[in-house]
Amino acid sequence: MKPIVVSSEGPLSQAASAARRVGKKVGFVPTMGALHAGHVSLIEAARAANGFVVVSIFVNPTQFGPNEDFICYPRPLERDLDLCDGVDLVFTPDAATMYPPGFQTLIQVKDLSNILEGASRPGHFQGVATVVLKLFNLVHPNRAYFGQKDAQQVRVIQQMVRDLNVPVEIVVCPTVREPDGLALSSRNQYLDADQRRKATALNQALEKAEEMIREGERNAAVIERAMADHIAATPGAVLDYAVSVDRETLKSASPFRGAVLLALAVKFGATRLIDNRIVEC
């Protein structure tokens, strides 16, 4: 069944509230399009748990830095809609709908937004938090679905929802990977064949770090050094960061206790990839 596609706010809110009125739970998957199996897993999770499923497709300009890939970010709308099988409604606003003249309100999740991705991409999480809150206010979902692949985004959204008392349950779904371990990302298509082969280095570095922790290593610097060394040994890969941090605060956690987030960002040419895994210890 093909979803209904709407690009303005009124019909979106009306359809979602009509579903709620007849007792359906509303599941929401916010995306920037260029959907892949990771997004499909979010849609399937939403479909399984809710009577009405909304997907938004919006390449949000405010979460891109001035030198980032906003212009060339892929926008394969027809293909995306084919992947929205079982979705009830797809929301495809344009930027003028989301940010009309005079728009000036921003959400800042302070401590979580300026480190890691936020340090490399100033303003990124401000853009993410603001657009997600707008979408939540339009859809009023009971549950919203995000991928663990964007671990820091998940924490920012969780914290915003908690701090602002937004009545929505945030559901985090596991990272979906290629057979060779590369985490799915809309940006993987930027990689040439050689970069694509080498991009498995991210997952390998995480695997190695997890193994070290399983074997008893508890010193963050040692773990981080091992991940950095693995990336350094990959020709063409340039490390942005490799960290082992507290899962909640995303701050340095050494010696480890509880759940540790291993996270790294690596550039191959102009393409910046991220990956992470959570290790309980």
Added chain:
Amino acid sequence: MKPIVVSSEGPLSQAASAARRVGKKVGFVPTMGALHAGHVSLIEAARAANGFVVVSIFVNPTQFGPNEDFICYPRPLERDLDLCDGVDLVFTPDAATMYPPGFQTLIQVKDLSNILEGASRPGHFQGVATVVLKLFNLVHPNRAYFGQKDAQQVRVIQQMVRDLNVPVEIVVCPTVREPDGLALSSRNQYLDADQRRKATALNQALEKAEEMIREGERNAAVIERAMADHIAATPGAVLDYAVSVDRETLKSASPFRGAVLLALAVKFGATRLIDNRIVEC
């Protein structure tokens, strides 16, 4: 009928959503307590238009500057509850409920927040916008009521609601005044007898400016000068600002067109008073 008083978030949200489920509209009046006839007029407006009325009483620390009157701000809870006649539910959270450990999310309505009151009170409107959005998310009112006395606060809230797609109608009620024209404010009680008499200078300056506009004056500088002169001629009154600005943007509007906001802030000793009026021209 005495209202129910709750201080935690769960019972508040549950009571408001129970009212919505039986088809009642929810009217909400957020306050810092120290209620006066201005607040009562908001409550009456909410009562007249909605089946369920919620008042919040919370002296919000994040909207006070470090040298402001947070500590000594009046908190006459019993008297406030007596004035909540006809209110269904009063929400009286403490600061730890509103800002639990780890709280870190802020709303900024950028252009409107740094001028006038925002210039004199850095961070004030960030605190206001954030707490009001939290309260909206807890109460989910159909309508929320604010006094025109705090003209800039009204604009900040309106803009936040528009920008973030918050599904609430903002109702603005006229400023309530003492017989001699002084706008009601919880801070008026800080004035000594002499200051109280002289505090009518704010309303008089606004009256004079309105008269000049009615008589054809369209030069903002001339109008602002007249207001400033009137305050300067009042012994013990120290002008913070006296402006004639566009009602929407709160930016300089000369020559006037459409609706002009005349606004001023004046200190009497440590007490800072504000007042305004809107003139259509």
